[in-house]
Amino acid sequence: MKSTEPACQYELKAARDAMEVIQGKWRVxxxxxxxxxxxxxxxxxxxxxxxSPKMLSQELKALEENKLITRTLYDSMPVTVEYALTPLGMSLRELLNELRNWGKYFRNEIIGQL
Amino acid sequence: MKSTEPACQYELKAARDAMEVIQGKWRVxxxxxxxxxxxxxxxxxxxxxxxSPKMLSQELKALEENKLITRTLYDSMPVTVEYALTPLGMSLRELLNELRNWGKYFRNEIIGQL
DNA sequence: TATCCTGGTTACCCGTTGGTAACTACTTAC
DNA sequence: GTAAGTAGTTACCAACGGGTAACCAGGATA
Incomplete structure (x- = not known):
């Protein structure tokens, strides 16, 4: 009996990398x-x-550290700060689409039946 | 100034549903x-x-409860148990592909630079 | 002078996640 | 008799994720 899928290890690592960045209640x-x-x-x-402001601030920092977003401070009258996706952040689009699609599908299939 | 994106709320809920099922270190x-x-x-x-066997057992149960996998017990000589994806579980394929693809991309873009 | 807007920070607390180690039960092989 | 392989369970514990409430600073507004 085959003890393990060799290719599996590499695929697992990639998926874990992605999950690490996305993980948590608020980043997505x-x-x-x-x-x-x-x-x-x-x-x-x-x-x-x-x-909460605490979590928003904390998660924005984490996303910035991972180069998914940028933080720009404007020296306007009441200090304003703008957050925007980097190209890397935008590259999450497809993944996020799949996430939403599957979420809707799951809700129809399972949650909807309850 | 627009206070919020109306469509955003529905999209957010779907993404959260999906993340809830996938969340954690081991399910993916x-x-x-x-x-x-x-x-x-x-x-x-x-x-x-x-x-650990504890986590594997625990997460397999959770995945079964969410109808992503089935557990089949065989009364063979040394009791064997088989786990398999349900159609719902298989419907995660595309999402998992995106996860792995993005994970590889992220590693090249960011982790690779360190 | 007091209040509101901006964008946060800080301290404190709790529940869940996950890790370790030990143990169970049954069968086959040595 | 002892070990090894099947598939887990149990107890105990540490760390992290996340929640609440209060607070801060600077400028504008009333």
């Missing part, structure tokens, strides 16, 4: 919010009303 | 292992050497 929602265009802190917050 | 690896065909407990364990 934040990135999705930014796919509609650059936004300010408060605008993202209004897109995701149940996130 | 387990499902990927099973995309290579039905497997026994020990075979999955050999595909994912760093998972």
């Amino acid at each position: 929602p934040i990135v999705i919010s930014l796919t509609y265009g650059k936004k300010r802190f408060g605008e993202i917050h209004r897109d995701i009303p149940d996130i | 690896p387990i499902v990927i292992s099973l995309t290579y065909g039905k497997k026994r407990f020990g075979e999955i364990h050999r595909d994912i050497p760093d998972i």
Whole structure:
């Protein structure tokens, strides 16, 4: 009996890399919010009303460290900050599409039956 | 200023549904292992050497509850148990592909630069 | 002078996730 | 009798993720 799939190991590592970046309750929602265009802190917050400022700030930092978003500070009258997806962040589009598609499918198949 | 994207709310919910099912350190690896065909407990364990039997058992139960996999017990000489993807589980293929593709891309773009 | 807007930070707490080690039960092989 | 392979279970514990509430600073507005 084959003990393991050799190719499997490499595929597993790639999937884990991706999950590490996406993992957690808030990163996917934040990135999705930014796919509609650059936004300010408060605008993202209004897109995701149940996130606390602490988590939003923390997760934005993590996304910036992973080069998925940029943070731009404007020295306007009431200091404004704009967050935007980098090309790398935008490259998540397809993955996020699949995520949403499958989420809808799953809801119809399983959750809908309850 | 627009306070929120109306369509965004529905999209966010779908993505969250999907993430809830996939979330955690081990579910994606387990499902990927099973995309290579039905497997026994020990075979999955050999595909994912760093998972403990406790976690493997626990996550297999969770995946079964979400109707992604089936568990079949065979009354053979040394009791064997086979896990296999359901059609719903197989419907994750595209999502998992995107996950792996993006993981490889991310590794090249970011991790590779370090 | 007080309040609101901007965009956060800090301290504290709790529940879940996941890790380790040991143990179970049955059968076959040495 | 002892080990090894089947498929797990149990108890105990540490770390992290995330929630709440309060607070901060600067400028504008009333």
